[in-house]
Amino acid sequence: MQILVINAGSSSMKYQLIETDDKTVLAKGLAERIGIAGSRVKHQFTKNGASIEKVVEQDLPNHNVAFEIITQLLTDKEDAVIASPEAITAVGHRIVHGGEKFSETQVITPEVKETIRALIPLAPLHNPANLIGVEAAEKFFPNAVQVAVFDTAFHQTLPEHAFRYAIPEKFYAEEKIRVYGFHGTSHKYVYNEAKKYLKNEKLKAITIHLGNGSSMTAIDENGHSIDTSLGFGPLCGLIMGTRSGDIDPSVIFHMLEQLNMPLEKIKNVLNKESGMLGLAGSSDARDVAARYNEGDPNAALTFEMYGYRIRKYIGAYMAALNGVDALIFTAGLGENSILTRRYACKNLEGLGIELDEELNVDNNHADTPVEIQTPSGKVKILIVPTNEEWQIAKEVAELVAKA
Structure with a gap:
């Protein structure tokens, strides 16, 4: 077909x-x-x-x-x-x-x-x-x-306690303000590829899609998304290429009321001038990595912050899943950035997550699923190349075949 x-x-x-x-x-x-x-x-x-x-x-x-x-x-x-x-x-x-x-x-x-x-x-x-x-x-x-x-369909399995915001109910009931999540096609694809690779039909996993836009998803043993870092829109969660990720809403009020910034300017700052660009002067992780290797302190801070945000979500999603079998790195940075994976797995030995640095380096740019954890690591750490186009084609073919 x-x-x-x-x-x-x-x-x-x-x-x-x-x-x-x-x-x-x-x-x-x-x-x-x-x-x-x-x-x-x-x-x-x-x-x-x-x-x-x-x-x-x-x-x-x-x-x-x-x-x-x-x-x-x-x-x-x-x-x-x-x-x-x-x-x-x-x-x-x-x-x-x-x-x-x-x-x-x-x-x-x-x-x-x-x-x-x-x-x-x-x-x-x-x-x-x-x-x-x-x-x-x-x-x-x-x-x-x-x-x-x-993009949002995969996350429709989120339970209500995960997709609702703690604001008056009318905003959900009437305006449908809730967590929707994005990158669902990618999260679904790499999860299923990891499941096949590990021969584990009951895999509990955290999928980590890191590109210019980034998100993480907690996927239970039934293959259901039960929480995800992007919410109502694509701004929250992880630090991204130009987006701030999670930020105290009070910062926005301060910009508006004390700095007299118009809403459109604030929106532009948080969506287009923040993230890696705001911290290190470039939204391209390759540029930031080059500066990191030259000893640039802003580049070092950027990777530390970027990894720290991922690690916080790993901890939260391990709690949501009551343990995890695998971390799955994918997309541009997830597949191709040694530094990103290194900082994302830093100091997680207490959770059974141990990155093998040699495997992390040797398997950069992997074109098939590959493991990069140490032999003693309790949690599998995988790089799984994403293929959203194939996932779309597969779902289309299956639907057409049923018709």
Whole structure:
């Protein structure tokens, strides 16, 4: 089954064409700067065993034009990976917010689209772009089944005592203000990969997704998310590339009332000027690591704070799970940052968590699941590369097969 996976943003669109029978990525690419000067589509595919990249430098005024070019690239006479748009069985769409309505993958109907549209106030930057991607796909792949895979769906198993905030009930009952969590597709994928790797069907795990946006999830022995660090929006929890993570709300009141900062400025500071960028001057952990190795005290403090926040969540989630079998590191920093994993596991021997530093170094950039704990460590420490596109394709294929 050939499935096109779409991740549409406000000015970009990532895509992968996946053959689900053998997990092959037939083509992938990125349309970027949609609606902005300097737009282009980068398209990669394999031909005669060689990886080839094509770049189309062209004005992309909207997502429909981007989709038209992507379709042309996929069906190009010389380098076609599909004979025609009809070859694609289904299109899987990453939809950021499904609210409380969607706890599993859904075939996109007019009613589903209307619900996604109604949830725009909960994800004003993402759901509108996701819908644009859906409508463009409907136009260019009219015979394909359109399917929504929601970032929030995996976390719909959170118990009420974990997803409710201690504010007046009307804010939940009427406005649906609660913990939703994000990165659910990634957390679900790496948990299941770890379960297969460890041959443990009753795995209790803490998944640690560390990218420019980061989150952690406590997953019980039934594979259910029971707590997660991102909440109503993507700002709380861990320190991130440009986001502050957890902060005392009194700081916001102080900025507003004593420093006379407008709300929009405060929001910009916490979302776009904080995190690693605010502490070390760069949102890229590779830059911060280079400064760390040069002895920069701000870089050292950044990794200490970054790791300390992760360790606090590890402790909390071990309590929530009543013990844990495995820590699972994934995503950009989780898979590729020696320093991040080192500081995230620092001084946790009392909890049975012992990082083997040699394995931590040797297995950086792992492309398959790998263990990096010491022989005496009671808790498994794994690096598991994430693959959200494959998880989306898998869920789409399973849903289509049932239909």
